[in-house]
Amino acid sequence: MPAPATITLSPSFTEPGMIMPSAQASHAFELLGGRGPMIKLGEGDLVVYVNRLDVRTRISSGQTAANQLPGIAITPSKISTATYLNRLRAEWDHHDSASYSRNWNINLQAAYSLGLRQAHVQLERNALLYGINPSNGEGLINTAGAYTVTLPADTNSHSNVTLYDPGQLAQWLIQQVIALKTRTNQLGTPRRITMVGPQRTLGFMEGEIVQVTSFQRVGAGSATIRLEFEKVLAEAGGDVLTWGYDDTLIGKGAGGTDMVILALPDVEPLHGPAGLDTNVFAGLEPGLNFTTAMYQDMPAPREIIAPLTAGATDLVSEKRSTSGWGLRPEAISLLSLAY
Amino acid sequence: MSGININPMPTSNAASTFGVDWDGGFQGVAQPDPAARYALRNGILSSSETLPMWGGVAINELLPGLSGGAVPQMGSVIQSASAVGSNTTGFVVFDQAYGGVSTPQSPVPFFSGNMTVAFYRLGSGARVWLPCSANIGLTGGVSAFKSQVSWDPINRQLVPYTAAFAAMATATSATTYNSTTGKFVMTGASVPASIAAGSWVGVAGFTGSAAVLNGAWQVDSVTGTTITLDGPTGQTIAGGDLAVASGQTTLAGGGAVGIQGIDAVSLSKSIAVSYAASTGFGTWNRSGNTLLALL
Secondary structure, three states: OOOOOOOOOOOOOOOOOOOOOOOOOOOHHHHOHHHOOEEOOOOOOOEEEEEEEEEEEOOOOOOOOOOOOOOEEEEEEEEEEEEEEEEEEEEEEHHHHHHHHHHHOOOHHHHHHHHHHHHHHHHHHHHHHHOOOHHHOOOHHHOOOOEEEEOOOOOOOOOEOOOOOHHHHHHHHHHHHHHHHHHOOOOOOOOEEEEEEOHHHHHHHHHOEOOOOOOOOOOOOOOEHHHHHHHHHHHHHOOEEEEEEOHHHOOOOHHHOEEEEEEOOEOOOOOOOOOOOOOHHHHOOOOOOEOEEOEEOOOOOEEEEEEOHHHEEEEEEEEEEEOOEEOOHHHEEEEEEEO | OOOOOOOOOOOOOOOOOOOOOOEOOEOOOEOOOOOHHHHOEEEEEOOOOOOOEOOOOEEEEEOOOOOOOOOHHHOEEEEEOOOOOOOOOEEEEOOOOOOOEOOOOOOOOEEOOOOEEEEEEOOOOOEEEEEEOOOOOOOOOOOOOOOOEEEEOOOOEEEEOOOOEEEEEEOOOOOEEOOOOOEEEEEEOOOOOOOOOOOEEEEEOOOHHHHHHOEEEEEEEEEOOEEEEEOOOOOOOOHHHHOOOOOOOEEEEOOOOOOOEEEEEEEEEEEEEEEEOOOOEEEEEEEEEEEEEEO
């Protein structure tokens, strides 16, 4: 809409700076391998495929040589996800832009341009977490085969985060990371672990101190749940925790609880000592080390600007993106925590 | 004719890529063998075959006709084996069969009617990993290399051996069917001694809406002359079609599938094919059961 006319007293002073609406800057994209979408799509690509390889072996063993030997079988196959072209537009005429610049100190085209980008990233965040088409298995929380768990009651029978014993909550979170690294064969190696959840849930863990008890426990009396969690992970396994927020996850857990997504987005194949590597096959190139992915055709939306008759302007913004894609479901833990 | 179902835009993922080791069998793949590889044959999947074909399926090989149908140069006409023991002549394999079609939702390479399929004949000396049931009975201690096994043409896997028996005609005029459990009951004048719970038998002779009960089924229990079979679930069968005349339906089959021996068994660690008849999709079961059969 055009900027309105206003009535002000004179003399007066108007502050040139403007108070802008502030949306939550989501950390959800930290859940992706490579810490963000991969800009690899062509403009018209409808589907993304990733190839995988399977192998099975059998070997013969004896003190002398046999000639009828067992062997190896490998087979490649593809996994896929759909891409979506996201578009929206803005239109204004030169009177609209004049009304904003004259009275309100705003460049209307710049405002529309950023607003269009805001629409894209909001959709992309939803696509990442929940999928453009959730029933098709798109979105990280809809990943078929992802590990799901609900916070069990503590020893005081509390199952809400706000009432939970802080030390036990930190322990439970550490155990979730251990389980995640165990499922993905990453124990013993420092990894980037990403945990994204609502501000109210994770924020509570940043303020709640692990209580002193009659027995010794890490952080008692000094560390918050988050601090103990991060400290133990860092000291024990060298893991670096990316701790992030996204309030759309409120109520997205099992039974309306809050969803906290724990992911190990990058898994490099671990190798044993030279010559005795029981994971030697994984060294075949080209390997892909991401467990989660989102593919896009450009880092920022394309803007197509065109003059219309009678002084108007048309601005179309478009970008192609997949939903969030859990490539290797074992690397995703979906934690349901009642607030 | 069998077709290959395609859903062009599924979202799928690569589950089961983290493991302890990759020891195990691979359904439908022959072990490398410089001698046996020259026994690999090509055939054309019958245009009347109603299901797609993949490696590790027992087949019944037919000579091409002298006129009409597929030209003889394309090799034998291949059908999936339909009986427990008697009509298997070989097994389809994935070896050199790079014409199979794989899609993200159905990654197992499938062959539809009129496509070329590769197979080894029984007696060829090839050693092929074949799918087997978990209760194949070869897990505890040593087993005879010559252990006989039967073929389950419904789930398309090797199953514990059921001795061949003469056809048994049903004696009574009523058959009951439970659509929830799939179980149906047949009563014979005398039950052949080789039929017991777990045996695989062939049923023939049902007509009308009861024709879905024809085929090979596993015996659930035997009580006197009453045999309860694990049939298909969810079928709607008219009572009139179940009320068959005495002698109209028969139980037959059993018999060994005709492999020369078993080299190895790999339970729960093999890659096997999982076929969903409802969707027509084939997926890899990476904790499947196979045995290495000497054909």
